[in-house]
Amino acid sequence: MIKVNKEGQVWVFAEQHLGKIEDTSLELMGRARELANKLGVQVGAVLLGSSVKNAADMLVHYGADTVYMGEHPLLEHYQTSSYSKILYDVIQKYEPQIMLFGATPVGRDLAPHVASAVKAGLTADCTDLQIGRHEIKKTGEVYDNLLFQIRPAFGGNIIATIINYDRWPQMATVREGVMPMPEPDGRRKGGIVEIKVSLSHADLVVEILDEHRRDKTVNLKASRIIVAGGAGVGSRENFRLIWDLANCLGAVPGASRAAVDLGFIDRDHQVGQTGTTVRPSLYIAAGISGAVQHQAGMSDSKKIIAINNDPDAPIFNVAHYKIVGDLNEVIPAMIKAIKEKV
Numbered sequence: 001m002i003k004v005n006k007e008g009q010v011w012v013f014a015e016q017h018l019g020k021i022e023d024t025s026l027e028l029m030g031r032a033r034e035l036a037n038k039l040g041v042q043v044g045a046v047l048l049g050s051s052v053k054n055a056a057d058m059l060v061h062y063g064a065d066t067v068y069m070g071e072h073p074l075l076e077h078y079q080t081s082s083y084s085k086i087l088y089d090v091i092q093k094y095e096p097q098i099m100l101f102g103a104t105p106v107g108r109d110l111a112p113h114v115a116s117a118v119k120a121g122l123t124a125d126c127t128d129l130q131i132g133r134h135e136i137k138k139t140g141e142v143y144d145n146l147l148f149q150i151r152p153a154f155g156g157n158i159i160a161t162i163i164n165y166d167r168w169p170q171m172a173t174v175r176e177g178v179m180p181m182p183e184p185d186g187r188r189k190g191g192i193v194e195i196k197v198s199l200s201h202a203d204l205v206v207e208i209l210d211e212h213r214r215d216k217t218v219n220l221k222a223s224r225i226i227v228a229g230g231a232g233v234g235s236r237e238n239f240r241l242i243w244d245l246a247n248c249l250g251a252v253p254g255a256s257r258a259a260v261d262l263g264f265i266d267r268d269h270q271v272g273q274t275g276t277t278v279r280p281s282l283y284i285a286a287g288i289s290g291a292v293q294h295q296a297g298m299s300d301s302k303k304i305i306a307i308n309n310d311p312d313a314p315i316f317n318v319a320h321y322k323i324v325g326d327l328n329e330v331i332p333a334m335i336k337a338i339k340e341k342v
């Protein structure tokens with residue numbers, strides 16, 4: 001366990017693939033900057049890879065004051081043992097007070113290894129991070145400037161705020177898409193601290209022979225308009241209605257988890273707590289009841305249109321425009337009206 005260092009930086013593990021920083025890490029840079037400003041400390045990013053200098057400069061543009069960069073040919077591919085060992089060493093040396101990871105497959109593997117090595121706590125899958133004050137009622141002890149690690153709990157029925165006042169660094173993984181992407185500033189200047197990395201094949205327990213990466217088939221986050229269908233659409237064949245309306249609007253089709261589980265559409269289209277978090281200009285939800293887990297991924301959309309034949313469906317609580325009716329009649333009417341306009 002490292003000692004409490006109130007001057008410690010706010011750190012982000014900057015995940016990269018072939019030198020390109022993952023979006024989640026860049027999103028985290030924005031929130032790290034805000035947290036650090038509140039604490040009056042600096043932002044650090046830890047970047048490991050085989051040839052990542054350009055990515056280091058990018059992290060400075062996205063808000064890093066210092067990039068701790070470790071370059072080595074054997075760091076080209078993520079491996080738990082090498083990456084967690086290096087992170088353990090740099091945390092011991094520089095004592096950040098907060099360490100953040102994206103809740104990506106890599107972050108979800110790396111963060112618990114590092115947390116257990118440095119004997120700190122870890123909150124997984126946060127949807128918000130704030131700085132706050134906590135008083136333990138029984139003893140009257142007050143802790144200022146703690147990281148509030150906020151995430152849905154008990155199946156999404158409550159939002160829990162988790163703190164970690166006696167184990168440092170305070171560590172969390174954060175879900176993709178929940179923090180807005182900051183604007184890069186090409187004029188920003190920052191420092192690069194090179195981490196000495198000495199690794200040999202003997203240090204790696206896994207030998208990577210070949211890599212196959214499956215990229216998502218759809219980019220929901222980048223879409224300005226999403227037309228999402230739920231279990232109420234009824235079948236994979238009927239989901240054609242959702243695709244047709246989406247095509248008419250230049251939108252991307254989204255889905256509830258129930259629609260995905262029922263095989264109406266591929267999982268890459270799922271919106272919500274265990275899918276993608278989106279905030280498009282327009283979100284059309286058809287045949288979706290609006291469970292909290294679905295709302296967690298779309299309620300920040302600028303305008304929401306809900307189509308549901310149940311006037312009491314919870315989706316109407318977050319919708320700006322409410323259409324009570326059968327989607328099998330409403331969607332064709334919408335498509336007809338749009339086609340007549342253009």
Ligand code: FAD
Nearest residue numbers: 230231232256257258272273274275287289293294309327
């Ligand atoms: P339903 O709840 O079955 O709703 C169908 C709706 O369609 C109803 O409101 C009905 O009135 C309406 N309808 C039926 N026929 C028509 C018609 N002809 N015209 C108009 N309306 C019609 N869910 C997600 O979406 N995303 C997640 O990421 C997610 N993560 C989860 C994580 C956890 C840990 C858990 C426990 C659950 C999660 N869920 C998630 C599931 C969530 O709780 C709901 O079960 C799911 O969102 C329901 O999907 P739905 O609204 O499509 O289906």
